[in-house]
Amino acid sequence: MSVEINMSNDIEEVLVTAETLRKMTKELGRRISEDYAGKELVLVGVLKGGFVFLADLMREITIPVDMDLISVSSYGNSTKSSGVVRIIKDIDIDIANKHVLIVEDLVDTGLTLNHLKELFNTRGPLSVKICTALDKPSRRKVDINVDYKGIEIPDKFVVGYGLDYAGKYRNLPDVCTLNPRVYSKG
Numbered sequence: 001m002s003v004e005i006n007m008s009n010d011i012e013e014v015l016v017t018a019e020t021l022r023k024m025t026k027e028l029g030r031r032i033s034e035d036y037a038g039k040e041l042v043l044v045g046v047l048k049g050g051f052v053f054l055a056d057l058m059r060e061i062t063i064p065v066d067m068d069l070i071s072v073s074s075y076g077n078s079t080k081s082s083g084v085v086r087i088i089k090d091i092d093i094d095i096a097n098k099h100v101l102i103v104e105d106l107v108d109t110g111l112t113l114n115h116l117k118e119l120f121n122t123r124g125p126l127s128v129k130i131c132t133a134l135d136k137p138s139r140r141k142v143d144i145n146v147d148y149k150g151i152e153i154p155d156k157f158v159v160g161y162g163l164d165y166a167g168k169y170r171n172l173p174d175v176c177t178l179n180p181r182v183y184s185k186g
Contacts, residue, residue: 009179010169010178010179010182011159011172011176011177011178011179012176012177012178012179012180013176013177014174014175014176015153015154015156015158015174015175015176015177016134016151016153016161016174016175017174018161018173018174020151021056021133021150021151021161021173021174021175022056024133024150024151025053025056025057025060025133025150026060028057028060028131028148028150029057029059029060029061029062030060030062031148032057032061032101032131032148033060033061033062033063036063036065036099036101037063038063039099039126040066040097040098040099041063041064041065041066041098041099041100041101042065042066042067042068042093042095042098042099042100042101042125043057043058043061043065043066043067043068043101043103044067044068044069044070044091044095044100044101044102044103044116044120045067045068045069045070045103046069046070046071046072046102046103046104046105046112046113046116047069047070047071047072047089048071048162048164048170049104049105049106049162049163049164049170050103050104050105050133050162051069051162052105052161052162052170053103053104053105053133053150053161053162054067054069054103057103057131066093066098068091068092068093069089069091070087070089070090070091070116071087071088071089072085072086072087072088072112072115072116073085073086073088085111085112085115085116087119094123095120095123095124095125096123096124096125097124097125097126098125098126099125099126099127099129100120100125100127100128100129101129101130101131101147101148102116102117102120102128102129102130102131103131103132104130104131104132104133105132105133105134105161105162105163106132106133106134106135106136106158106163107130107132107134107135107136107137107144107146108136108139108140109139109140109141109142110140110141110142110143110144111141111142113130113144113146114142114144117130117144129147129148130144130145130146130147130148131146131147131148131150132146132148132149132150133150133151133161133162134150134151134152134153134158134163134175135149135150135151135152135153136152136153136154136155137152138154138155139155151175153175156177157177157178157183158175158176158177158178159172159175159176159177159178160172160173160174160175160176161173161174161175163175165178165182165183166183
């Protein structure tokens with residue numbers, strides 16, 4: 001039996017509007033295009049949440065790029081990272097002698113991106129940098145440099161624009177906080 005979700009009732013607050021996300025993505029695309037002009041760049045999107053931002057960002061980059069996807073898990077159906085990073089699907093592209101830009105939806109603890117950056121650096125790239133749509137620096141557990149930051153957000157659990165809770169809400173065009181009753185027990 002399927003449970004019907006009324007997404008509008010589950011949303012507590014819109015933190016970042018779709019229009020703000022569009023402007024941010026356009027600006028990041030401009031900066032990346034300038035910084036990597038004349039260089040071989042590979043965008044690596046982190047699934048599943050990062051695919052929406054990756055698709056939007058690619059369309060704003062005006063230089064030739066290659067891309068691949070990696071799937072990792074550190075959250076499961078929780079609102080907090082477990083700290084254990086599992087690679088579910090690795091990239092297929094050889095990144096040796098290329099510049100790599102990891103494209104992520106949200107940098108929270110930094111554990112996942114730190115793990116990915118270390119992994120990719122063992123494969124002989126010219127550089128490995130990080131681009132994120134959303135940054136939550138108050139939650140950092142490791143010191144990681146985010147080279148291209150979109151929007152800094154407070155320490156709240158968010159959904160929308162690719163971000164989910166238990167596989168739902170990714171399709172919301174805005175970044176929103178979820179009503180705690182949705183994920184709290186009792």
